[in-house]
Amino acid sequence: VRACVRACVRVCPCSAFCCNHLQLLDVHRIDSRDAVGGQKQHDFISRRQGDAELDLCGACIQVSLILINELLNIIANEGILGGCSTLCGKLPQKLEQEVCDAACVGLGIDEFIHILERADLDPIYYCELVRLCKIVDCQGRCLEIRSLSVKPAQVELGGMVVANVTFQVFNQTGTGMTRIDIYDKSQPKANPLQDDFLEVGYDPGMYEASIKIDTSQQTEFFSYRVGQYAVQVLFCEGECGSQHPHSKIYDTRNGTFTITA
Numbered sequence: 233v234r235a236c237v238r239a240c241v242r243v244c245p246c247s248a249f250c251c252n253h254l255q256l257l258d259v260h261r262i263d264s265r266d267a268v269g270g271q272k273q274h275d276f277i278s279r280r281q282g283d284a285e286l287d288l289c290g291a292c293i294q295v296s297l298i299l300i301n302e303l304l305n306i307i308a309n310e311g312i313l314g315g316c317s318t319l320c321g322k323l324p325q326k327l328e329q330e331v332c333d334a335a336c337v338g339l340g341i342d343e344f345i346h347i348l349e350r351a352d353l354d355p356i357y358y359c360e361l362v363r364l365c366k367i368v369d370c371q372g373r374c375l376e377i378r379s380l381s382v383k384p385a386q387v388e389l390g391g392m393v394v395a396n397v398t399f400q401v402f403n404q405t406g407t408g409m410t411r412i413d414i415y416d417k418s419q420p421k422a423n424p425l426q427d428d429f430l431e432v433g434y435d436p437g438m439y440e441a442s443i444k445i446d447t448s449q450q451t452e453f454f455s456y457r458v459g460q461y462a463v464q465v466l467f468c469e470g471e472c473g474s475q476h477p478h479s480k481i482y483d484t485r486n487g488t489f490t491i492t493a
């Protein structure tokens with residue numbers, strides 16, 4: 233797990249948030265109303281870092297994969313000696329210690345250790361259990377993708393593509409993610425290139441988001457080349473694909489683009 237997170241690898245079997253650089257989706261809320269002259273004006277509201285709730289939840293998720301693994305190793309090798317400050321103080325990084333202490337003190341050490349054993353390396357579920365990410369189990373009609381456009385449809389290798397997605401939220405959502413998977417159509421069984429973006433919840437309304445796809449990007453597992461690519465965008469409560477509580481896929485939408493020489 234540590235090697236996966238530290239290497240910042242995008243295609244990774246360890247968890248959705250494989251990279252210790254947390255990403256936030258560039259999302260704008262669109263409220264249409266009649267303006268002077270019968271024109272429509274759009275009020276754009278963007279969720280960015282600086283939001284205290286988003287920062288606290290994001291800090292927890294950013295370190296949780298490493299933190300859970302290290303704490304379980306400490307408990308297995310040394311046992312539980314002392315309280316929260318003693319246990320969390322054994323972590324090597326200051327941010328890890330602070331996130332650990334905030335969760336442990338709030339819950340009590342016995343409940344905190346019980347949650348560590350339940351979390352199964354799902355960072356969102358863990359951070360919800362320790363009450364650093366909010367839980368909202370959306371019921372009924374939650375979120376629907378209205379459109380997905382991938383432009384330009386053709387791009388030279390090394391160029392930039394942008395996936396623009398419009399979506400509507402009908403009921404308040406909780407902590408979750410937006411995932412974009414890129415598949416090389418010539419290799420249908422290969423793992424996709426994957427990016428995940430944290431969101432602490434949407435109020436009802438209409439939104440739009442833009443996701444940049446850099447075709448010069450390469451990882452140990454994936455590199456772009458001339459050919460056709462499929463794009464899949466998913467909006468999820470919790471971690472996409474997780475079997476834990478407070479997790480489900482709201483909606484998905486597919487698109488394509490072609491890379492030329």
